[in-house]
Amino acid sequence: MGKSRKDAVIRPVGFGPVTAGRSQQNHYAIIDIGSNSVRLVVYDQLGRAPLPRFNEKSLCRLGEGLAQTGAIAPENFGRTVEALRRFRAIADAMGVSRTDVIATEAIRRATNGPELVRLIEAETGLKIRVLSGAEEARFAALGVVSGFFRPVGLVGDMGGGSLEVAEALDDTVGDRWVSLPLGALPVEALLAEGLGAAKSRIDAMLKTELPPSLTKPTFYPVGGGWRALARVHMMSVGAPIHVVHGYTVAPDELRDFARQLYRMSPDQLAALPGMPTRRVRTVPAAALLLDRVLKRLDPDIVTFSALGLREGWLYSQLSERERSLDPLIEGAQLIGLPLARVPGFAAELVRWTAGLFPDETLGDTRLRVAVCALSDHAWRDHPDVRAEESFRRLLHFPFIGIDHAERVFLASAIHARYGGRADAPYLRPANRLLSKAGRKRTQVLGRALTLAYRLSAGMPKVLAGSRLRIDADCVHLQVGDAARVPDSEAVMDRMKLLANAIGIKRFTIETLAEQD
Incomplete structure (x- = not known):
């Protein structure tokens, strides 16, 4: 088991002596090579409350067809190299002092993943860290730890190729985690076989791999598909604040909404207020998985997190003193x-x-x-x-x-x-x-x-x-x-x-x- 709540580090509540001048520090960037998209985020600094200065993604779909062929498709291979070239040029133009590149499920599983890593490093001079499933789960949970005040619950990070689940326990991550092949692209493929079959396959996997006794009371959804779902829900209920981070919904209400979404046609989804155009294709998969995960875990409340893998990686790079800051x-x-x-x-x-x-x-x-x-x-x-x-x-x-x-x-x-x-x-x-x-x-x-x-x-x-x-x-x-x-x-x-x-x-x- 992980660290208990009573053992959590107590963050100081007060002003630090150097904070006001830290906005002049050199910028810091993270490039996240995921199964569906590749994203660059440039932050104002490597610090406890980093503000994104620039954010861009390219839908490279590295995980598309991976289950069938075991390899990244040639067109997506080339698109990823081009995206990294552009991101390196942007980071250089912005005067970024440090750029970290992390890669996840698709590159980890693909037979030609190592080849893509070598080509990107040769073309851009950037070094790529390919994360294990355990590291993905840990960094996603650390993102939630970094983004909330003493969070206690279960973090679910739905990416393009996989779903990572881990425990957030105040200022640390618990020992229990799972990584499942239930990202947006695999679930989309299951939906193509029919809704009933997709539910059965997902439920069977969750029953085997995801114990319902994992930490309550809160479930923290992370990932672009689930953020898109939160935005559409906020618009549908007339929420007074249109910020995903910290948006809290009752599980039953969210399941009802998710069931509506995954039964809609693409045209119906595209017409919903707040629906990102580029998410129309994958939102049904995100909605279906969220519905089944909430049924399995039965949390008391759901709180969406805009912070996940990238922010967890950033948080892990800080000193212990910086991590303790509020x-x-x-x-x-x-x-x-x-x-x-x-x-x-x-x-x-x-x-x-x-x-x-x-x-x-x-x-x-x-x-x-x-x-x-x-x-x-x-x-x-x-x-x-x-x-x-x-x-x-x-x-x-x-x-x-x-x-x-x-x-x-x-x-x-x-x-x-x-x-x-x-x-x-x-x-x-x-x-x-x-x-x-x-x-x-x-x-x-x-x-x-x-x-x-x-x-x-x-x-x-x-x-x-x-x-x-x-x-x-x-x-x-x-x-x-x-x-x-x-x-x-x-x-x-x-x-x-x-x-x-x-x-x-x-x-x-x-x-x-x-x-x-």
């Missing part, structure tokens, strides 16, 4: 601090807001820290649009280490920080993902930040000379010499907004005792 906080710092007027003010905000919520959990704390990091990112925007534009931007920003409800929390708290009205109509669809208590927290945190900026003019030394204390019936702003302010209307107005958000009427400005 990806949400790292991303928020990388985005928020360089845009802030005084980057060091965010750290003081973290301290100043620490007493707002006595029942704050570790998960709550990381959200509050991220909000503080983002709290001055929009100061250049016009005051009339700061709140709404920030809300919409942060709702869909490519943060990792976060689910959809947490996205809403970040966006709503910053909306309140910029003076947005809590009853603004455009908030309602997304705010339904938060509990009533969660919505209140966004207002309290946002209004507290508004007060902090007004009181201190965004200066850490001034804010450090004050304390915010909340009693059952009163909000107390305590100020010392550095933060001493007149009984100004601007500060009092923001005190009132905070008190109203908390649900109390009294608020006072008091002198902070010198010993404090």
Whole structure:
């Protein structure tokens, strides 16, 4: 068995000293040679919260016909070499300092796979790492580990040629894994024999190879086919956030939807809102496999991951210290601090807001820290649009280490920080993902930040000379010499907004005792 939850590494929750300047590092690239597509992703850096700068794929279909012939078809062979030539040229033009190339099921199984590897290396100078089935499963699960906060569940990565399943256990990968020949192309071939026969063959393989006792409660689907299915589902239900990563659906609902998809004609599929044109052919296979896997595993919930094999490989290249960093906080710092007027003010905000919520959990704390990091990112925007534009931007920003409800929390708290009205109509669809208590927290945190900026003019030394204390019936702003302010209307107005958000009427400005 793998490491248990209680043994997980505890990630630090706070600001790192060098994060704000790391966006100037050299770019890092990964080329993933899969059974269906070959993809290049160039990241801003090799770090804990990498942002993709460029992403391109070529549908080379290396796995097409592989089961029948045992070899990669000549036309797909040549197409792959051309794709790698182009990707190398792009990486060089972008000044990429390091490019890693990994290859999976098709090259591993094909009789002419070694020949293709030799030709690519000769033509491009790139070295290719051909992964084993165990490595595919491990890196896919590491991608989920890197992209969520303490994930516990089973990761299923459906590629073009195979399905890898492994356990995600907090900050590590469990010992149990399987690799099955159930990728998009093999399942597509099974469907060609008839739906009933395909179900029977898949079910028999899953029953033999995939024990239902593997880790619950969450199943994390990974892979392009399953991401496409998630996008179409989001559109079909009118989801307020159109981001695959962290999208959560009940298994029964998802199975019903998958069954609809694999019974549709290509024309019907192509007409669905959100359906990627290049996925129309393989979506029925992805839907059928997801339906049968969910039936076999019976998870409590399904959460889609946009991070998988490539991101797991990237994560594995980091130092132990870097892996221990929180990806949400790292991303928020990388985005928020360089845009802030005084980057060091965010750290003081973290301290100043620490007493707002006595029942704050570790998960709550990381959200509050991220909000503080983002709290001055929009100061250049016009005051009339700061709140709404920030809300919409942060709702869909490519943060990792976060689910959809947490996205809403970040966006709503910053909306309140910029003076947005809590009853603004455009908030309602997304705010339904938060509990009533969660919505209140966004207002309290946002209004507290508004007060902090007004009181201190965004200066850490001034804010450090004050304390915010909340009693059952009163909000107390305590100020010392550095933060001493007149009984100004601007500060009092923001005190009132905070008190109203908390649900109390009294608020006072008091002198902070010198010993404090």
